[in-house]
Amino acid sequence: MTRADPLVDDLFRREAGKISAWLARLLGPARLDLIEDAVQDAFGAALARWPLDGVPDRPAAWLAVAARNKALDRLRRDARLDPFDEGAALRLGFSNPEQTGSLDDTLALMFVACHPALDPDDQTMLTLKTVCGFGVKEIARAYLSTPDAVTQRLVRAKRKIGGLGLRFEIPDRRELAERLPALIQAIYLLFNGGYTSGEGEALMTREFCGEALRLATLLTRHPATASGECHALAALICFHHARADARTDDKGALILLAAQDRGRWDRELIARGFAHLQAATTADALSPLHLEAAIASVHAAAPAFDATDWRLLSHYYGMLEELKPTPVVRLNAAIAHAHADGPAVGLRRLDALAAARKIAHYALFHAARGDLLLKLDRKGDAAAAFAAALNCPANDAERACLASKLQACA
């Protein structure tokens, strides 16, 4: 039995976040480093004992007890450098290892990880590590970094947190309004990172997406954080993640929206998405997230690509462009307009966009031009566009797709 065993790895990853949150409640967020070490110690103990004693009836409780005991040992070891924290030790004494994974504790830990003193990347990384239980290797891959660099970043982030004297709690209403956007952003980035991983390897890090879905759903379950915007986030993720099984074939090749087998879309997730979208209307203001969720819902509701309500999509994109006129939004709006009003209209909008910062490095921009040029029977120009797309950063599945489009221009 090792961590290479997926069942074991999955159990450990899921419990890591719950146990960390529980111990953070007992020992305080400044002790996050000690807590994570104690959790790793507990996993080590499990891997050593379970092959001999058998897997316990309640593995999660076993792990929590082990982590608690290791935390106490580490507190004692720490006392060589700092005065011994008697209160912390005694709180551990009274603690209940069956209370790991409470919603309050998980959310409080998220607010710690997404503290404004940290930059957004640190916030997401710390969330991935402490709340989601991912390892530095997985995080390094997602960020195209090295395990050492990620470890260093996490150490610095935890040190910053340690110096802030934070209470382990969900912020009160006044502060909550300021702090919640960072959580929403971190979850959004987490989903985005999982949805399309960077250059190389697989199209989706599915577990990242699953975690983003879980965390977004948790936000909607707590009265303090169940805002309209959190529901919009949950809706958006439900709609996108519902397509997970249809986005790649069994060889890992990319299947575009137009070609996806909609029978493989997760109908239950889509239904959940619509429920969240409904709940999202309680918000005071329409946010870009609301519109992104609404856009995703239009696709989710379409029984087939050709039956998509492109006019409604163009309308939503128009509203989104007003709130968030970024090159990527304008790109997607142009594609929607192309479907609603014809390729020439779309191409004009794309060409208007060509001067925007960084869009030249975005593979999807060139690919979109290529598609429209092909529809206008301009094969030569289309080929040039797809070639430009291949010069941009893309993962393996995307490159394969672009290469076959280039071939089709010949």
Add this chain to the structure above:
Amino acid sequence: MPSYLLLLHQITDRPRPGSPDEIMAITKSYMAWADRMRADGRLKGGEKLTADAGKVMRPKNGRVAITDGPYAESKELVGGYFILAAKDYDEACRLAETCPHIGYGGNIEVRQVDQL
């Protein structure tokens, strides 16, 4: 089965254990007891309270008087509580006796929770 509240009183002017190793030993013995109670399905709850005397609120002349806690009047402080399931006071006290608290020089007040 009824529930019993165990209030763990400490005598504050007794010498308190100070060394980390002593605290560790105390903590581990409370932990082990609580783990046993939990494994037997007895433990319904428990929390440590902060090591201060707290506050006392009393009616006084039609208003509320707030003073510092019992510290000034008696030398006792409630350090924490547990809630155990037991069939009667006899059993509750038998279980409470096994708690290391008395061995460390504290009192345990046992009260039955009123429920049907």
